[in-house]
Amino acid sequence: MITSVSIDKREILKHYQKIAVDTHKGIQGHALIIGGSYGKIGAVCLSSKAALKTGCGLVTAFVPKCGYEIVQTFIPEVMVLTDVKKKCISNINFDFKPNAIGIGPGIGQDELTQKAFLKFLKTNETPLVIDADGLNILSQNKTWFLLLQPKTILTPHPKELERLIGKWNSEEEKFEKTISFSLQYHVIVVMKGAPTHIIDGETVYKNATGNPALATAGSGDVLTGIITSFLAQGYESVQAAILGVFLHGLTADIAVPKTGFQSFIASDIIENLGEAFLSLE
Ligand SMILES: NC(=O)C1=CN([C@@H]2O[C@H](COP(=O)(O)OP(=O)(O)OC[C@H]3O[C@@H](n4cnc5c(N)ncnc54)[C@H](OP(=O)(O)O)[C@@H]3O)[C@@H](O)[C@H]2O)[C@@H](O)CC1
Ligand SMILES: Nc1ncnc2c1ncn2[C@@H]1O[C@H](COP(=O)(O)OP(=O)(O)O)[C@@H](O)[C@H]1O
Numbered sequence: 001m002i003t004s005v006s007i008d009k010r011e012i013l014k015h016y017q018k019i020a021v022d023t024h025k026g027i028q029g030h031a032l033i034i035g036g037s038y039g040k041i042g043a044v045c046l047s048s049k050a051a052l053k054t055g056c057g058l059v060t061a062f063v064p065k066c067g068y069e070i071v072q073t074f075i076p077e078v079m080v081l082t083d084v085k086k087k088c089i090s091n092i093n094f095d096f097k098p099n100a101i102g103i104g105p106g107i108g109q110d111e112l113t114q115k116a117f118l119k120f121l122k123t124n125e126t127p128l129v130i131d132a133d134g135l136n137i138l139s140q141n142k143t144w145f146l147l148l149q150p151k152t153i154l155t156p157h158p159k160e161l162e163r164l165i166g167k168w169n170s171e172e173e174k175f176e177k178t179i180s181f182s183l184q185y186h187v188i189v190v191m192k193g194a195p196t197h198i199i200d201g202e203t204v205y206k207n208a209t210g211n212p213a214l215a216t217a218g219s220g221d222v223l224t225g226i227i228t229s230f231l232a233q234g235y236e237s238v239q240a241a242i243l244g245v246f247l248h249g250l251t252a253d254i255a256v257p258k259t260g261f262q263s264f265i266a267s268d269i270i271e272n273l274g275e276a277f278l279s280l281e
């Protein structure tokens with residue numbers, strides 16, 4: 001039986017964790033963001049910065065070599081690891097244990113990257129968010145769905161969702177297909193849109209925040225960083241997704257009276273996270 005839940009402030013406050021006075025960066029979670037390719041390193045910059053700006057203690061970005069100076073310069077607080085290849089990721093290799101991983105923003109679909117992604121999925125046991133080209137690679141290799149750990153979070157926009165589950169003929173059918181997909185592979189699907197819905201098996205959460213200002217490049221990349229950050233901080237997968245989607249939308253609601261719809265860009269989501277958090281206190 002399908003359960004529908006509205007995500008509003010009251011629902012958020014049921015699970016929202018305040019920061020402990022004696023916390024330190026070592027226990028605030030270490031997020032790893034894997035992505036980027038030549039011309040799309042910005043996606044990782046945005047994800048990584050968003051992860052730090054949502055309370056994660058440490059953030060490492062894994063990018064192709066061409067991304068090294070870009071990420072270091074854009075956000076010096078983020079640590080950077082690089083692939084052996086210059087323009088795309090070919091072998092995902094890191095020597096620490098992150099608390100959560102976000103993979104896909106700007107990663108591209110090069111054959112080498114697809115192979116690296118498969119190798120990663122075969123061994124990964126860390127809580128995971130998959131977005132953007134990570135989803136597109138999965139859609140091209142549907143047998144890999146079976147490699148996903150339970151509670152993996154997928155964050156498709158409508159086109160990425162269609163590539164994952166196939167076309168639908170009505171809104172009702174879109175939900176039926178997404179729920180079946182979530183049940184079959186035990187994954188959480190963040191169906192991005194206006195509004196965004198989060199599907200966790202037969203439970204459908206409908207978000208109440210956000211507006212068309214979010215229809216701007218990199219807005220989803222920021223969301224990936226935020227959700228990965230909450231996963232790294234120890235939130236249950238579905239709670240990380242819900243809190244992430246709610247705060248992401250709230251930043252746009254807070255900012256629009258100052259920016260208007262048109263001048264709002266993905267970096268403004270990150271800029272307004274502080275006010276969004278304060279509104280929960
Ligand atoms: N600065 C950077 O480095 C940035 C890097 N980025 C990276 O680029 C990579 C490609 O990602 P992408 O999403 O741009 O391409 P893609 O998957 O082909 O989807 C585009 C098509 O999908 C559709 N569509 C989308 N939204 C929809 C909606 N709400 N409602 C309905 N339809 C919707 C729409 O299709 P149409 O309607 O035109 O048929 C549109 O043409 C990815 O790795 C990403 O991380 C970007 O994040 C940008 C900033
Ligand atoms: N009209 C809208 N109203 C509310 N939210 C929107 C609207 N358009 C886009 N969004 C949100 O913006 C984000 C766009 O994500 P995505 O398409 O992946 O962007 P990108 O790949 O450029 O980072 C999603 O969270 C989506 O819900």
Ligand SMILES: [Mg+2]
Nearest residue numbers: 132157220221
């Ligand atoms: Mg996207």
